[in-house]
Amino acid sequence: DTGVSQDPRHKITKRGQNVTFRCDPISEHNRLYWYRQTLGQGPEFLTYFQNEAQLEKSRLLSDRFSAERPKGSFSTLEIQRTEQGDSAMYLCASTGRRTNYGYTFGSGTRLTVV
Amino acid sequence: QKEVEQDPGPLSVPEGAIVSLNCTYSNSAFQYFMWYRQYSRKGPELLMYTYSSGNKEDGRFTAQVDKSSKYISLFIRDSQPSDSATYLCAMTGGSYIPTFGRGTSLIVHP
DSSP states (O other), X not given: OOOXXXXXXXXXXXXXXXXXXXXXXXXXXXXXXXXXXXXXXXXXXXXXXXXXXXXXXXXXOOTTEEEEOGGGSXXXXXXXXXXXXXXEEEEEEEEOTTTTTXXXXXXXXXXXXX | OOSXXXXXXXXXXXXXXXXXXXXXXXXXXXXXXXXXXXXXXXXXXXXXXXXXXXXXEETTEEEEEEXXXXXXXXXXXXXXXXXXXXXXXXXXXXXOOOEEOOOEEEEEEO
């Protein structure tokens, strides 16, 4: 297993377009998280799945954001009608019963909205 | 006031120095404490995690938690230029959702 994979690494989009990011967690990990990070700040929690169930969403997650984790494997994060303020690094992390509080992050998807 | 406070730095030290990085927090429910290293334009890399108060050592890194003061530290011994990065503390209670500090930028110069 090569860790948490995120795709694409970079995305440039025009304001108003929709974008979708994908995260493939470590295979035995049942918990998957999405975070957003802007320059000079720490990661901010967006949402979290345990298996296929979305258990928590941040107030930061407006109705333009939606996340799924079908069958409890990979996850997608979609942003509709992107705004310039959505420009950030979107990070995915996963952990499982054995690693518990050892969350492993992917390399992130850097979104630029022009 | 943020739940987790961390001085952004930068902290500049000479090679071989002992580095001390710190975070304070306000939520007494936090029980699990993590330190991550993040290089520019990369995802955070887990260094260590600890439960409750006390010390934990892993190679050149020592994590220290003082729950009574709501204060955690990461010490790096014999610092190297390759340690230059941003160090993020994170913590959680029973929610399984880590809350991060903003990170401290560390520069180790030869």
